[in-house]
C-alpha cells in the first residue's frame with residue numbers, strides 16, 4: 001500500500017537497475033518502487049562538484065515522483081546529495097542511503113567500518129559521519145580505490161576488491177558491522193553478510209525499509225522551520241522545470 005521513489009542521482013542506467021533490483025528485493029509486498037535517475041547530469045558522483053550537479057537532478061526527480069504519487073523517497077547515492085533540499089520539496093519522508101546505512105549499523109553493532117570507492121569519497125563520508133552525529137560509531141573508513149562505474153563494468157573485479165576490503169576491515173578494525181559506501185554495491189550486502197558472518201549493510205535496502213517504517217508510522221517530512229516548502233519565487237532558465 002506504499003509507493004516509494006528510489007532515485008539514483010547519477011545518470012548510469014546500469015547502476016539505476018542495480019539499485020532498483022535491490023530495492024524491490026526487500027520492499028514489502030504492498031510497496032511499489034518507482035526507480036529513476038536524472039535525465040541530465042553526471043554518470044557517476046565522485047566528489048563535491050558532481051554532488052552539486054546531481055542535487056539539481058534529485059530535485060527534478062522528487063518533483064516528478066510527487067506527481068506520480070510517490071509517498072516517500074530514497075536518495076540512492078552515498079553522499080546523500082541534495083538531501084535537505086529534497087526534504088524541503090517533499091511532503092513525505094526522504095532518506096539518504098548513507099544516513100540509512102549508518103543508522104542501521106548503529107542498531108546492530110557498537111562500531112562499524114565503511115568500505116567505499118575512491119579516497120576522496122572517504123573524506124566526504126567522514127563529513128557525513130560528523131553531520132549525522134555518527135563519528136564515534138565509525139571504527140574506520142576504507143576505499144577500494146576504483147571509480148564508481150567500475151562496479152558496473154561486468155568483470156566483477158570491483159566486487160572482488162569490495163569483498164577483500166570488507167574481510168580486511170573485519171579482521172583489523174574491531175568493527176561489528178560494515179557499511180557499503182556506494183549505491184552500486186547494493187547487490188553485495190546479503191552475500192557478504194553470509195560470507196563474513198557480520199552484518200554488511202547496504203544503504204539502498206536500509207533506506208527503503210526506513211521509508212516504509214516512517215510511512216507506517218504516518219510520518220512525513222516536517223514542514224515547519226527549515227524543511228518547510230521553499231519560498232515561492234520565479235525560477236529562470238534550466239531551473240524553470242523546478243517551479
Ligand SMILES: O=C(O)C[C@H]1NC(=O)NC1=O
Pocket residue numbers: 010043044045046047076077078079116117118121148181182183184
Ligand atoms: O561516492 C561514491 O563512491 C558512491 C556514490 N557515487 C555514485 O555515483 N553513487 C554512489 O553511491
